Amino acid sequence: MTEHIKIERKDGVLTLTFARPDKKNALTNAMYGVLADSLIAAEADPSARVVVLRGEGDMFTSGNDVGEFAAIAAGAVQGERHVSRFVRALAQATRPLVAAAQGRAVGIGATMLLHCDFVVLADNAQLSTPFINLALVPEAASTLLMPMRIGYARAYEMFALGEAMSAQTALDLGVANRVVPLDKLHTEAAGIADRLARLPVGSLAATKKLMRNPAPLVAQIDAESQHFAARLKTAEAREAFTAFAERRPPDFTKVAG
Secondary structure (H helix, E strand, C coil): CCCCCCEEEECEEEEEEEECCCHHCCCCCHHHHHHHHHHHHCCCCCCCCEEEEEECCCCEEEEEECHHHHHHHCCCCCCCHHHHHHHHHHHHHHCCCCEEEEEEEEEEEHHHHHHEEEEEEECCCEEECCHHCCCCCCCHHHHHHHHHHHCCHHHHHHHCCCCCEEEEHHHHHCCEEEEEEEEHHHHHHHHHHHHHHHHCCHHHHHHHHHCCHHHHHHHHHHHHHHHHHHHHHHHHHHHHHHHHHCCCCHHHHHHCC
């Protein structure tokens, strides 16, 4: 395990597991670095025919580590933000991406599913995108992908109000491929990954490229990243993270946008 990411390779399947259950699998900059490096390396590794993303414990991931965002909002100097490398690697991946998500999938935990080719949800999964609640903007090209997937009205509601989407709703709207009982989740995802690993990798890659052009996704990621970085420095973001730390509701009516 490296930086709370478990890396397993078996029979053509690369499995990347978020392994920080004591912190709700909140993703740190270091974790993003390992994930990005692993996805990029898989593109040049003939033995990595399929990639599985999963979370350890009772939830997929609570999203970005809010403590790191709070430090940025407070003006702390930060190095390279590997989250950008990670979402670019997702958008540009030619290998089939399989996700197995249980419990809460928050923020990027939900938006990364839009890049996965096969999404298996446990029946207790709850997807939410509370970026605006933190005075930020959505990322991972989700401002393009989410409206395309579920329609503008539903996507706007999901982003603006931050309310959770159930596993069944995600299935009905085409965000997920299957919903299974919690105790069957990883077995189901592993079975799908095994089936994909036995298919012709070149044909899978060509089909994926025809279905999903990475160029507009990367362009959208870049645009979102610029807005995201700018939003982190605003008074609204400082109020959001201060309120989070103080465990009180934020009051955005008294700060400039």
